[in-house]
Amino acid sequence: MTDAPLILWFRRDLRLADHPMLTAALATGRPLIPVFLLDPETEAIGAAAKWRLGLSVADFAARLEGMGSRLILRRGAAPESLARLIAETGAAGVMWSRAYDPASIARDTAVKAMLKTAGQVAESHPGFLLAEPWQVETGQGGPYRVYTPFWKALRQRDIAPLLPAPKQLPLPESWPVSDRLEDWQMGAAMRRGAAVCLPHQAVGEAAALTRLDAFLDQRLARYAEARDFPATPATSRLSENLTYGEIAPARIWHAAMHRQDAGDSGAGKFLSELGWRDFAWHLIYHFPALATENWREDWDGFPWRGDSADAERWRRGLTGEPFVDAAMREMYVTGTMHNRARMIAASYLTKHLMTDWRVGLAWFADCLTDWDPASNAMGWQWVAGSGPDAAPYFRIFNPATQAEKFDPNAVYRRRFIAELSRTPPAEALSYFDAVPRAWAILPDAAYPKPLIALDKGRQRALDAYAARKA
């Protein structure tokens, strides 16, 4: 008689290498049943992220099948789905990699309690972050609220070593039935043409590792000076792969460290940007309200505007402010947005249009294929001025000045705004294929007039802050 199998519950860890849970599972010697659940918590993510997750699940399933294993798909709440799988397979229990957002923590806590009550294996493992959020502490023993000291503490830690990808997994005597991924319709909520977005995705572990190597070889040396120019391919684009766990941050860490030791000048800056991702998760783990409430209470009295016709123009990339519109259209066409452009687009919405940062956050959640709830909550509150370690209220980006500085030849603006060129590039034209029909946006329409003069919008936001109710 063979050992009872283990269920490997994959979530945001869709890779084989550098995978602590998988390594621990293999060490048990038990047969392994890889599972992916489409549970309500996963169903709740934004349209683009859900579509992109479907691509990742398909890639990972094919990878497992190539090894002679499988990825079993089930839909429904996690506790019930896992209990049913255990009953069907006689499994000894479940292992998974930790998640750190409030909804996942609540779900996983309930699953762990259920399994332990039943005397089952219930093991959670690290791997999504460089350090567990509770492992990085200030001298006084609490969580960090400011990045620089957090970073100093993080970089002194030993980051988890690399782990080999298994060549094969021990197979169960029989497989439980699986849903078909196509039946899940993971792209159903995409209101735009996924076909436009697809060529801009690099899906799966192999693509992620290729992307990392290409970045280190071709871009790292110039990263520090080139990363702020959105027309330049200077960034790693690995946020997309990190979101789904197609690559471990520890692998990126060690690879960049190796380059730093070899004297590569951009490595330090890049490592620090990777550190920001951990910091965001550190913050949201210790302060879950960061995703929904103003971190700094002095912003509670600010007369934020809710959703509006102006906000809708912002979403559509029709504000008449070219840097902002290019940014919003880039997100529509590619599923991502350059970091500099995110700051400009977010600043314009929250300051010049005085719109509540949660309105912008919700749209990014729906449109980004690299959607990360922690980085976005931190980033939006930073721009709005309401966040930890935030920009002071008077630091309001001027999109025209920023464009002169970071897009001096208008290459980025022209790349995504067809109205600005006689012969627009393909990306600019594909925006019109990407947007919903209902928007009725045509390439031959005139480029819109600005929603508000930049100096006027800036002054309005400053006055509103000064006059806010205490």
Place this chain on the structure above:
DNA sequence: TGCGCGTTTGG
């Protein structure tokens, strides 16, 4: 990762 103002600097 602002902006406007006054001061300093270097030709």
Place this chain on the structure above:
DNA sequence: CAAACGCGC
């Protein structure tokens, strides 16, 4: 006297 620098909101 233009451009760089420093300061406070």
